[in-house]
Amino acid sequence: MTEAAIPVLTIDGPSGSGKGTISRVVAGRLGWHYLDSGALYRAVGVAAGWADLDLDDAGALVRCAFDTGIGFRDDAAGELRVLVNGHDATDELRTETAGAAASAIAAIPEVRSALKERQRAFRKAPGLVADGRDMGTVIFPDAAFKVFLTASAEERAERRYKQLKDKGVSVTLDGLLREILARDARDASRAVAPLRPAEDAVRIDTTGQGIDSVVERVLALVPGRTA
Ligand code: C5P
Numbered sequence: 001m002t003e004a005a006i007p008v009l010t011i012d013g014p015s016g017s018g019k020g021t022i023s024r025v026v027a028g029r030l031g032w033h034y035l036d037s038g039a040l041y042r043a044v045g046v047a048a049g050w051a052d053l054d055l056d057d058a059g060a061l062v063r064c065a066f067d068t069g070i071g072f073r074d075d076a077a078g079e080l081r082v083l084v085n086g087h088d089a090t091d092e093l094r095t096e097t098a099g100a101a102a103s104a105i106a107a108i109p110e111v112r113s114a115l116k117e118r119q120r121a122f123r124k125a126p127g128l129v130a131d132g133r134d135m136g137t138v139i140f141p142d143a144a145f146k147v148f149l150t151a152s153a154e155e156r157a158e159r160r161y162k163q164l165k166d167k168g169v170s171v172t173l174d175g176l177l178r179e180i181l182a183r184d185a186r187d188a189s190r191a192v193a194p195l196r197p198a199e200d201a202v203r204i205d206t207t208g209q210g211i212d213s214v215v216e217r218v219l220a221l222v223p224g225r226t227a
Pocket of ligand 1: 104133
């Protein structure tokens with residue numbers, strides 16, 4: 001199969017829109033590969049932290065984006081683990097600190113270019129579900145299937161709150177809502193690859209909707225794949 005013939009389903013949206021969970025389930029149902037592009041930005045942010053790099057030093061961050069070893073593997077429970085320079089950094093990657101670092105470095109155009117080919121390399125047969133902010137607009141503009149998920153900021157903050165509390169992380173709902181709004185504003189207003197739906201994306205508002213119904217709506221877009 002030529003690369004262009006390998007089908008891609010892009011699922012973009014702001015943090016907490018449910019795209020990570022939905023994308024993983026949809027990829028599993030289709031038997032396709034899965035790309036969590038946010039994990040790449042988070043991994044570079046975490047690696048930059050380990051190396052004590054200044055988040056204003058664009059040159060050093062670009063080198064870090066090229067040099068950081070990033071690997072994915074499923075653990076025994078089927079959970080996706082992320083390895084950064086050989087270390088399992090999954091838990092550290094999920095923190096709000098890592099998210100904020102990712103969002104800051106993701107605004108640097110050269111960092112985005114450094115990660116472009118690494119993301120495209122995930123396009124392998126029989127297909128790819130790619131989750132992020134610019135999957136449908138920049139990384140896979142030729143994708144056959146594009147979805148843009150949204151949800152109210154309040155509901156997104158509540159989802160994050162539950163996730164983090166379950167993991168024993170101490171946070172406040174107010175603080176999370178503020179961080180989510182700040183990250184949305186930064187992601188939507190940056191000059192390169194701002195968060196916006198591709199023109200040909202199907203928009204799905206997940207506010208008040210369960211995972212199963214959103215999964216079914218997404219799968220219905222992929223012909224012959226809903227069984
Ligand atoms: O999706 P996730 O919350 O893990 O992404 C972390 C940050 O990485 C986002 O806030 C965004 O700034 C950046 N990102 C991006 N482009 C992507 C995926 C993530 O700019 N495709």
